[in-house]
Amino acid sequence: MNTAVITFPGSNCDRDMVVAVRDVFGSQPHQVWHRETTLPERLDFIALPGGFSYGDYLRAGAMAANSPIMREIVREAERGVPVLGVCNGFQVLAEARLLPGALMRNANQRFVCRDAALRVENADTRFTTGFSKGETITIPVAHHDGNYFADETTLDRLEGDGRVVFRYLHATNGSRRDIAGIVNDGGNVLGMMPHPERAIDAAHGGTDGRRLFASVMESLADTA
Numbered sequence: 138m139n140t141a142v143i144t145f146p147g148s149n150c151d152r153d154m155v156v157a158v159r160d161v162f163g164s165q166p167h168q169v170w171h172r173e174t175t176l177p178e179r180l181d182f183i184a185l186p187g188g189f190s191y192g193d194y195l196r197a198g199a200m201a202a203n204s205p206i207m208r209e210i211v212r213e214a215e216r217g218v219p220v221l222g223v224c225n226g227f228q229v230l231a232e233a234r235l236l237p238g239a240l241m242r243n244a245n246q247r248f249v250c251r252d253a254a255l256r257v258e259n260a261d262t263r264f265t266t267g268f269s270k271g272e273t274i275t276i277p278v279a280h281h282d283g284n285y286f287a288d289e290t291t292l293d294r295l296e297g298d299g300r301v302v303f304r305y306l307h308a309t310n311g312s313r314r315d316i317a318g319i320v321n322d323g324g325n326v327l328g329m330m331p332h333p334e335r336a337i338d339a340a341h342g343g344t345d346g347r348r349l350f351a352s353v354m355e356s357l358a359d360t361a
């Protein structure tokens with residue numbers, strides 16, 4: 138598989154993402170610096186990792202969304218390549234308008250760092266076929282700007298179209314309707330605040346994250 142992990146200045150989960158992708162996909166991902174203007178050809182999967190790109194200056198993800206490589210990522214996303222944005226990666230995807238809504242400061246103004254119980258709301262996306270609809274999974278969260286906001290019309294549309302993929306079982310950060318992860322209209326761009334790359338090995342305390350990467354891998358095999 139031909140995969141890429143993007144690094145922005147201030148990314149700090151890129152190495153964990155590389156390990157997860159390598160482990161599950163079975164080959165070393167390309168590591169791409171945000172100033173690059175081209176991506177490796179024929180990518181099967183692109184991951185935007187967590188961290189504090191540009192120190193979360195202005196708004197988390199706002200500056201990274203204007204990095205040169207983002208033009209290419211938008212192009213690949215529009216071609217249907219699966220793109221996963223985790224935590225800061227989700228913030229970047231929202232700021233780049235690849236996903237609707239915004240990630241605001243957590244409602245209680247505090248950084249939250251713990252395992253989160255999530256309900257899988259849609260097990261029919263290329264990121265979630267390894268789960269069952271309604272299943273509860275455990276994936277860690279670690280953020281201070283995870284409070285998902287969108288207007289009611291957008292939220293209703295997301296819910297109606299099955300684009301709310303993960304929902305927190307317990308209030309976590311003030312997110313509207315406890316939304317933890319959403320996909321774009323095409324179903325190939327997933328943004329989520331919880332960190333699946335931190336749950337790929339039993340030593341992490343759980344392997345539910347591995348099942349997300351394995352789902353992507355399987356969806357690629359199906360379309361090959």
Ligand SMILES: NC(=O)CC[C@H](N)C(=O)O
Nearest residue numbers: 187188224225280281282
């Ligand atoms: N782990 C992360 O990616 C942190 C994301 C982000 N910058 C925040 O704290 O909200």
